[in-house]
Amino acid sequence: MATTPRSGGSSSGAAQRPNGTSQNKSCQFKLVLLGESAVGKSSLVLRFVKGQFHEYQESTIGAAFLTQTICIEDTVVKFEIWDTAGQERYHSLAPMYYRGAQAAIVVYDIQNQDSFQRAKTWVKELHKQASPNIVIALAGNKADLSNIRVVEFDEAKQYAEENGLLFMETSAKTGMNVNDIFLAIAKKLPKNDNNPGTVIKPNGNESTQTTNNCCK
């Protein structure tokens, strides 16, 4: 794939407007992060968005809401990543977050069987309640600690295939598969003008007109 995961190496928000090449389409997707607390949801996102792990930039205020733009072939994809609170007690609030989301990453910790079970319930719930076209990815995080893993790769892989999920084992610490999982999601997402779930997506709708009007 001839894709650059980090659009021109710029950090988030820089490449939101496709000024220039006329064949570019621009899409915006809402991606929700689900998973038990302490499985590394926000680390994963920070790694994806900022390329960091632990050494945080001062400018990063929070890791709960982040955006990142990537280019896939001729399309600019902007991810809007919504983190959710993983604690059990806030579980019931999740539907508010994944309402209208086009993608979801369900994260579990490969050292923690419980978190995998929770991930399964998330998946089930998403299938039941989220928009039908939602792209779900399962991420077994902390893959750098695979020597003390509890959840087997094959087990998870099998589960993912059964449920039609993207699956990768990731490591926010090493950066393994982090960009890949987002890229895989981006590829799987429908990039035509009528994205499901979004009510109004002006940027996506207007891609053709944009080229006509703003580049004179």
Next chain:
Amino acid sequence: MMANRAPMLRIGQQDLKCRQGCGYYGNTQFDGLCSKCFRERNDKQRKRQKAGEDHETLKVNTSSAGGTLERKSLQHSLTTGRANKAKKQPEKDEPTTTASTMPRKKFTVPAVLQKTLKSKFPVAAPQPRVPSATESQFMLQLRQLRIPDDGKRKLKSEIQRLDHEIRKYMNNNSSKNVDELSELVQNAYTRFADLVHNDARFEIATNEDREIAIDFFEKVVMTQNHNLLFSPYFTTDEECDIKVQKRIRQLSWITTKHLDCSIDEVNAEARDLVYNAISELVGIDSYYSPQEKLLCTVRCCRHIFELLKRATGGPASADDFLPALIFVVLKANPVRLHSNINFVNRFTNASRVMSGEGGYYFTNLCSAIAFIENLNAESLGLSAEEFDAYMSGEPTYSTPWESALLACESLHLISENMKCMEQLQKRNSVISTGIKEFERELIEFQREITEKVDMVMEKAPLTLLPIKTPPFLISQARAHLAQDGGEAAAGHYQSNLRSLSQQTLTVKGKEQILEDSQLDVGHTLALKDTSVSSVGRLSPLHPNLPQPDQLFASPIFNYTPFDAVSLLEETSENDDVLMLGTEFQGGLTNINYDFDLSDQSGENSVADESKLNLDEFDPLAQQRNAPTTHLDETTLLDTTTDSLIDSDVPVSEVLLPSPLKPEVANYRGFSNFEIPSISCNTGDFSSLNQDVNDPVAPVQINK
């Protein structure tokens, strides 16, 4: 606008209807028409203008795109645009000056509308409506939007359309459903978004400008209709508000620990941030448009992130954030929470709450509220008993550490309050000492003033200028009197007196310059006068005195008995109390005195008034005369007094009866009932009776 709405509901139905009489409601915005008639009229108007105008604008927009863009970026784009148009149609109307027309209308009215209005109400009927602050702000914003004028026109008409739709729905008598209303608004948003993105009128605008236009659309409509759409009466929002508020109050015991969140309540810096977040959260209610409410939410959440960043040392995840937000909501207990949330949910552009940072934080806020509403023992990790105990208000502190912490906290609070109180006390004491000081100063001031006045009075006793009579008059009078001799009878006396004094007056008017030079003479005259009057029954024709002088004193003489009486009265008063006040007062009245006297001497004027002056004249004249009079004059005085006693009988016989006695009698009679305009002490006339009989007073020598 907002202010106008409420009273409008109380206006008769007829006034609300469209002026065209189509039966729909009219709108002031629509120039009193309903939206349909208004649009029709506009369309007609526009069509009429279109032929010439469209051609031109198109040319401008397409052929010289660069120029247009440049022009657009200018703030005055609209002005220039209008100026252009005005140039194009000089026969239609004169160029509309923005300054005069803009403030009158609610929005930047497209030139077309202004022209319509102008032609309709030529000059005499300017719109009385003054736009509110928000309206003028919107006008300004609309003007600044970087979209073509056509687009602005469309934007405005769309705003009015939705405005009208909302109002129509709200005024509809049928049962209302807030979801329908929400759908109506959402549909309008979608429609407008489509329009902005697909309509030719917005073609040259950039995407950003289109977004701004869409935002503007929403903001205006929502702000204008806030009172209709916010917590509508047919919803249960208000009950929910109260329920949530009560609930949060019940949950006041929840600490950060219960929520598993990492806010350090004891840290002062953290506290400040919590307070910042709380004030932002509370501030949500103070904004009208959903966007602003969302912005407020975002600011609140940023404070929380800042807080968490300090607490955890890195960017906080949702795991930390949501509990913190819940905590903040619990501590803030914002008013009308439900209404605000519902308002945003229903009436903001749906994409706004579904995506974007604002949407994310708003979702968090919603879930925080949902969590609070459904909160139970389990969700706080407590046992049911503990939870119940907390909810019933029993303070149960599970660990000594917790209770110690709480005690510490309260002690800290107490000490802070004490400090505050101390400060207040200090301030209070400062104020009270200030008051005392001021009081003291006031008293001191009064004393000083009194002293000063006393001193001044002592230093410069009031000098009375006696009647100034030109010497030639005196000589004239002397001559006159000499002619008549002592034979003048009482009746004659009066008439003579009058004619003479009148003469005096006339002459006096002409030759006032002389007066000054004749001061000394005047003195002597006055002295004699007073001496005469003070005795009362003195005859002016006393052989010992030069008769002409007496004659000049005649006006005074008319009232002499009275003067004597009042003198006596005054002496009695002054004997009792030698207050500064009375002295001062006396002095003051005396200042005018010589004027009065001279006037009256001229006019021979009314008894009441002159009497007043006279009654104070005598004593003071005497007093003042004491130092000023020459030796020979004092001797004169002495002789007169002597002679007074001697000539008591003839005086009463010859002179007094006619003018004086009735005067006094009248006066006393009136004082109780009819005299309306006595400006001075008339109250003591009861004492007159006694005093009259008294022997001649040693008048105010004590002064």
